[in-house]
Amino acid sequence: MKKHRTPGSILDTIITYVILLVVCAIFFFPCLWLIMASFSKTGSIYSFRGFFPTGFSGATFVKLFTDTTMYNYPRWFVNTLFIACMSCIIGTFLTILTAYTMSRFDFKGRKHMMKTTMVLGMFPSFMGMTAVYILMTQFNLINQHWGLILIYAAGAPMGYLTQKGFFDTIPKAIDEAAKIDGATNFQIFCKVNLPLSKPMLVYTALTSFTWPWSDFILPKLLLKEKDLYTVAVGLMSLDETEFARFAAGSVFIAVPIVILYFCLVKNMIHGISAGAVKG
Amino acid sequence: MREKTKIWKQMIQTSRWQTRLSALVMGSGQFLYGCRIKGLLYLAVEICTIGYFAMRGMGDIRGFFTLGTQTADPWTNTPGDNSVVMLLMGLLAWLILAGFVALYIANLKDAYRLQQIVDRGERPERFIDAMKRLLDQKFYALALALPVVGVCVFSILPIVFMILIAFTNYGGSIVPPALVDWVGLENFEKIITLSQFAPTFFKILSWNIVWAVLATTINYFAGLGLALLLNKDCVKGKAIWRAFPILAYAIPGFITLLAFKFMFSYGGPINQMIRDAGGVAIGFLDLDAKWTARWIGLLVNCWISVPSIMLLATGHLSNRDMSIYEAARIDGATKFQQFRRLTMPYMIFTTTPVILGQFVGNFNNFGIFYFLRGGMYMDGYFLASDTDLLINWLYNLSIDNNYYCIGAAISLIIFIITSIISLTVYVRSSAYREEDTFQ
Numbered sequence: 001m002k003k004h005r006t007p008g009s010i011l012d013t014i015i016t017y018v019i020l021l022v023v024c025a026i027f028f029f030p031c032l033w034l035i036m037a038s039f040s041k042t043g044s045i046y047s048f049r050g051f052f053p054t055g056f057s058g059a060t061f062v063k064l065f066t067d068t069t070m071y072n073y074p075r076w077f078v079n080t081l082f083i084a085c086m087s088c089i090i091g092t093f094l095t096i097l098t099a100y101t102m103s104r105f106d107f108k109g110r111k112h113m114m115k116t117t118m119v120l121g122m123f124p125s126f127m128g129m130t131a132v133y134i135l136m137t138q139f140n141l142i143n144q145h146w147g148l149i150l151i152y153a154a155g156a157p158m159g160y161l162t163q164k165g166f167f168d169t170i171p172k173a174i175d176e177a178a179k180i181d182g183a184t185n186f187q188i189f190c191k192v193n194l195p196l197s198k199p200m201l202v203y204t205a206l207t208s209f210t211w212p213w214s215d216f217i218l219p220k221l222l223l224k225e226k227d228l229y230t231v232a233v234g235l236m237s238l239d240e241t242e243f244a245r246f247a248a249g250s251v252f253i254a255v256p257i258v259i260l261y262f263c264l265v266k267n268m269i270h271g272i273s274a275g276a277v278k279g
Numbered sequence: 280m281r282e283k284t285k286i287w288k289q290m291i292q293t294s295r296w297q298t299r300l301s302a303l304v305m306g307s308g309q310f311l312y313g314c315r316i317k318g319l320l321y322l323a324v325e326i327c328t329i330g331y332f333a334m335r336g337m338g339d340i341r342g343f344f345t346l347g348t349q350t351a352d353p354w355t356n357t358p359g360d361n362s363v364v365m366l367l368m369g370l371l372a373w374l375i376l377a378g379f380v381a382l383y384i385a386n387l388k389d390a391y392r393l394q395q396i397v398d399r400g401e402r403p404e405r406f407i408d409a410m411k412r413l414l415d416q417k418f419y420a421l422a423l424a425l426p427v428v429g430v431c432v433f434s435i436l437p438i439v440f441m442i443l444i445a446f447t448n449y450g451g452s453i454v455p456p457a458l459v460d461w462v463g464l465e466n467f468e469k470i471i472t473l474s475q476f477a478p479t480f481f482k483i484l485s486w487n488i489v490w491a492v493l494a495t496t497i498n499y500f501a502g503l504g505l506a507l508l509l510n511k512d513c514v515k516g517k518a519i520w521r522a523f524p525i526l527a528y529a530i531p532g533f534i535t536l537l538a539f540k541f542m543f544s545y546g547g548p549i550n551q552m553i554r555d556a557g558g559v560a561i562g563f564l565d566l567d568a569k570w571t572a573r574w575i576g577l578l579v580n581c582w583i584s585v586p587s588i589m590l591l592a593t594g595h596l597s598n599r600d601m602s603i604y605e606a607a608r609i610d611g612a613t614k615f616q617q618f619r620r621l622t623m624p625y626m627i628f629t630t631t632p633v634i635l636g637q638f639v640g641n642f643n644n645f646g647i648f649y650f651l652r653g654g655m656y657m658d659g660y661f662l663a664s665d666t667d668l669l670i671n672w673l674y675n676l677s678i679d680n681n682y683y684c685i686g687a688a689i690s691l692i693i694f695i696i697t698s699i700i701s702l703t704v705y706v707r708s709s710a711y712r713e714e715d716t717f718q
Contacts, residue, residue: 020520091415094425101418124702128433128441135440189418213531262529
């Protein structure tokens with residue numbers, strides 16, 4: 001559709017682009033600032049001129065991984081990776097299973113379960129956490145990575161609605177066809193529905209990976225020893241003068257996530273809107 | 280309900296002695312009707328439960344009410360009661376009791392069903408066949424078992440525990456080994472009436488509501504506006520433009536928040552620039568920076584949440600039925616009218632659940648002020664600052680200062696407020712009332 005250009009539409013286009021430029025600058029600037037800071041030469045925020053450092057070098061990154069006496073970043077990184085991967089695997093499995101059953105089977109108590117999860121979602125997540133904290137102190141489970149993984153993975157199925165919305169869109173006729181061919185319910189799930197729901201799997205895995213990857217509340221509550229910290233807690237414990245180190249550490253853990261997001265942005269949009277329609 | 284009593288009455292009247300025996304000895308009916316394994320399993324359940332209650336269950340339930348009577352005494356070496364453990368064990372005992380009752384009823388029904396099968400002269404199903412059938416037909420039960428157990432242990436149990444704590448005096452100096460007691464509604468009375476808590480509570484509550492409304496509105500309209508802007512025909516290279524908000528979306532929240540804290544701090548770049556220009560450094564996030572800090576919080580929150588709303592809105596905008604816009608254009612509707620009468624109703628309809636989620640999320644937005652102004656205690660506030668939300672106060676009270684029972688009471692209040700608001704909005708929203716207007 002080709003429209004002829006009037007002065008009005010040209011002005012409109014210009015204004016649109018100006019707004020877009022400003023918005024993108026707003027979003028980009030803090031990121032740029034962090035990246036530049038992570039490459040600063042001196043490493044202290046006081047040596048910056050305005051926002052940006054005066055000299056550049058990669059020394060901070062080297063320091064981040066070699067100078068581990070005070071702040072053991074590599075260790076934190078491994079901890080975070082371990083916790084995030086394990087919770088991702090277990091959490092995704094549980095979530096998909098829950099969503100699939102809730103979407104496909106009509107059983108007694110299904111409506112009740114859905115309502116219960118809705119009500120549970122309204123409790124401040126924190127409320128449970130203080131209780132978890134009290135319980136964990138009572139049973140000496142503080143400072144255990146597995147404790148964290150269990151909490152993350154077990155909490156994941158609570159957000160099954162998005163995935164359920166997706167499974168609702170896969171026609172049930174396929175299931176029935178498979179059933180007529182003599183497939184059991186388990187086979188239908190594994191061989192028919194699972195291959196069809198790859199985008200949803202990716203979305204679920206991504207969200208259940210990023211949550212532990214960037215969460216700070218639970219690890220801060222439950223991990224008290226510096227060597228057990230995750231990156232989030234570790235970076236929070238950095239001194240304010242160590243700004244370049246903070247920036248380098250942030251850039252290093254943000255980059256994998258950012259790349260993942262960009263690769264999977266299609267799935268993301270799909271996932272977000274699939275969940276929203278069905279609520 | 281009346282139907283059910285009728286069925287039960289009929290079951291009692293027409294059952295034979297084998298079935299009735301099941302009421303006393305679980306599984307005996309099944310055993311006598313030929314389902315040996317099932318009968319033995321039921322019997323095992325009964326024996327285990329009775330054993331459990333005889334050994335410790337009764338004591339646990341008593342402990343649930345008393346929360347311990349024996350204080351530990353190091354002199355005489357008497358081990359004291361641990362109130363928290365007793366509370367938990369009491370909960371567990373209630374759960375086991377509930378499970379047992381459910382199984383008991385299932386047992387009676389099953390015995391009666393078997394009686395009917397035998398009366399008809401058929402053979403009851405063999406145990407292995409029944410298991411196979413259940414495994415397939417009740418695939419859902421098998422599949423849901425693990426998630427349900429996980430959610431029960433790690434989500435429901437803590438919440439129930441917290442609700443119970445709200446009615447005890449747990450916290451402060453009263454933590455195990457000291458004995459905890461039930462105090463009824465005392466904690467709620469304290470929050471509303473005591474001069475220590477009440478002023479802080481109401482100040483924080485009103486700011487919290489203002490915050491949630493402002494943040495949700497700003498984020499929603501900014502996100503929607505951005506999506507509409509990107510959706511315009513004249514914008515070329517949409518994927519590139521969209522990449523910037525997605526970048527912001529992908530960065531873990533705590534990094535953004537800490538970075539913004541650095542940015543606005545005294546030694547931060549903004550103040551450095553002000554100082555270089557000959558000005559005096561501004562304490563953006565200082566003790567007396569009430570509204571500056573609040574606005575910074577709102578804007579930072581915007582930076583973090585707008586991209587997700589934009590992505591969501593983009594998804595919905597592309598699902599629109601464009602023919603109605605064509606019709607509107609032919610009828611001479613202006614761009615603004617189209618937005619007001621077509622786009623807005625559609626977007627609000629499709630995103631009501633998301634807006635509600637955003638509202639609840641913002642109401643309980645812990646991160647923003649924890650990072651920007653964490654750990655500040657102000658005059659006129661009890662263990663809080665003027666930007667703290669209820670959830671931050673809750674954290675200060677319960678994690679940093681051990682006021683567990685007060686914290687629990689506050690979280691119950693938060694829950695009641697958020698659930699009332701979201702339920703009323705949800706029920707009154709068009710998404711709920713006219714479920715398929717736009718489908």
